[in-house]
Amino acid sequence: MSNSSQPTFQFPTAAIEVERAVAELRYGRPVLLAEGSRKLAVVALDCVAPSLYDQFAAVTEDRHSLLLTAPRAARLGIAADSDVITPLAGLAFDDASRLAYALGAEKPAIWQPADDLAIQSTELARLALLLPAMVLADVTEIADRFAGCCEIAASRLKGADVARQRFEKVVRTRVPLKDLGDADFVVFRGGLAQKDQVAIVVGKPDMSKTVPIRIHSSCITGDLCGSLKCDCGDQLRNGLALLKQAGGGVLLYLDQEGRGTGIGAKMRAYGYQHLGLDTIDADAELGLAEEHRRYEAAVAMLRQLGISKVAVYTNNPTKIAGLELGGIEVEARSPVTGRVTAENQNYLRTKTLRAGHMLDLETLVAAE
Numbered sequence: 001m002s003n004s005s006q007p008t009f010q011f012p013t014a015a016i017e018v019e020r021a022v023a024e025l026r027y028g029r030p031v032l033l034a035e036g037s038r039k040l041a042v043v044a045l046d047c048v049a050p051s052l053y054d055q056f057a058a059v060t061e062d063r064h065s066l067l068l069t070a071p072r073a074a075r076l077g078i079a080a081d082s083d084v085i086t087p088l089a090g091l092a093f094d095d096a097s098r099l100a101y102a103l104g105a106e107k108p109a110i111w112q113p114a115d116d117l118a119i120q121s122t123e124l125a126r127l128a129l130l131l132p133a134m135v136l137a138d139v140t141e142i143a144d145r146f147a148g149c150c151e152i153a154a155s156r157l158k159g160a161d162v163a164r165q166r167f168e169k170v171v172r173t174r175v176p177l178k179d180l181g182d183a184d185f186v187v188f189r190g191g192l193a194q195k196d197q198v199a200i201v202v203g204k205p206d207m208s209k210t211v212p213i214r215i216h217s218s219c220i221t222g223d224l225c226g227s228l229k230c231d232c233g234d235q236l237r238n239g240l241a242l243l244k245q246a247g248g249g250v251l252l253y254l255d256q257e258g259r260g261t262g263i264g265a266k267m268r269a270y271g272y273q274h275l276g277l278d279t280i281d282a283d284a285e286l287g288l289a290e291e292h293r294r295y296e297a298a299v300a301m302l303r304q305l306g307i308s309k310v311a312v313y314t315n316n317p318t319k320i321a322g323l324e325l326g327g328i329e330v331e332a333r334s335p336v337t338g339r340v341t342a343e344n345q346n347y348l349r350t351k352t353l354r355a356g357h358m359l360d361l362e363t364l365v366a367a368e
């Protein structure tokens with residue numbers, strides 16, 4: 001028997017609604033994105049089952065469209081300043097997928113600029129680490145057909161932003177590291193679409209002074225396996241050594257594989273790089289912008305460690321901008337490099353020429 005005076009579980013925050021929508025999307029189920037009385041049904045092509053794609057087409061009576069982000073649209077030769085949508089009527093799952101992210105796909109005959117609500121659906125895909133290839137349909141008049149689906153008001157997406165900065169310390173434990181001595185691993189949990197993040201405290205830095213730090217984004221291929229396609233593994237180990245030499249510091253190891261796009265997208269991009277595309281064009285082919293990383297987690301961890309002033313080891317200006325945006329004072333910046341290999345030269349060149357990284361590649365090459 002239920003008793004209405006008993007306390008009940010209530011989960012009213014925007015972050016929880018967003019996280020539930022993200023989980024639904026990741027499981028390949030439709031989500032309703034609402035704005036006023038308008039409702040847009042969306043599924044992510046990256047993870048929807050072909051049978052559910054067919055069902056979506058049937059339920060929406062073939063009035064479904066595909067969202068192509070601005071980078072993907074540009075790769076297809078569509079002259080548009082923003083994301084566009086193109087009708088999918090009559091297109092099977094494989095054809096839709098080809099249009100969404102295959103190399104050499106043909107420009108669609110019909111397209112139109114995507115409206116704001118459609119564009120906002122890509123943020124759910126980003127949080128879910130899925131390609132932003134959204135299948136969508138305006139279902140305002142037939143919303144009852146989606147009664148079993150998760151619904152979220154688009155305004156909740158913005159409302160959930162505060163959760164990006166909310167992290168709690170879980171545990172701090174000593175780990176002896178080869179050549180570096182003892183380090184403290186401090187684990188933080190939180191953010192939007194929750195992740196665990198790690199701060200590695202090398203030595204005993206004075207947190208009230210300017211603290212040497214490195215912000216390092218995870219790279220399974222480079223950090224763990226010594227991939228020659230990037231410089232991440234070297235930068236990770238050199239970064240830790242630099243912190244030790246500086247008398248102690250903090251390495252923030254951020255769970256943002258593939259510049260925040262996830263390992264699935266990164267491996268798809270590697271496939272395109274093997275066919276000759278540079279890193280930015282390979283990502284664009286998948287609908288991805290050149291940078292998907294955010295630095296609220298880094299700022300939150302620094303604050304919880306009592307750090308407000310830093311000297312950063314990085315070549316990447318967006319990391320510095322991210323820290324400053326969060327109110328962390330960046331007193332100095334020093335480079336951190338790795339070995340230049342035949343396999344990573346293009347990666348490094350693209351970073352320097354197209355992403356504004358502060359790398360003197362020719363000097364590095366000459367030094368090898």
Ligand SMILES: Nc1nc2c(ncn2[C@@H]2O[C@H](COP(=O)(O)OP(=O)(O)OP(=O)(O)O)[C@@H](O)[C@H]2O)c(=O)[nH]1
Pocket residue numbers: 215216217218219220229230232235256257258259260261266269270279283313314315316319347357
């Ligand atoms: N999308 C994409 N990501 C890649 C590729 N190669 C490496 N990465 C990712 O790039 C990121 C590199 O991270 P970092 O080494 O911290 O950062 P950085 O932007 O190079 O900046 P600094 O090393 O600080 O100068 C990691 O998230 C890698 O997983 C690639 O070809 N495509």
Ligand SMILES: [Zn+2]
Pocket residue numbers: 219221222223230231232233
């Ligand atoms: Zn790497």
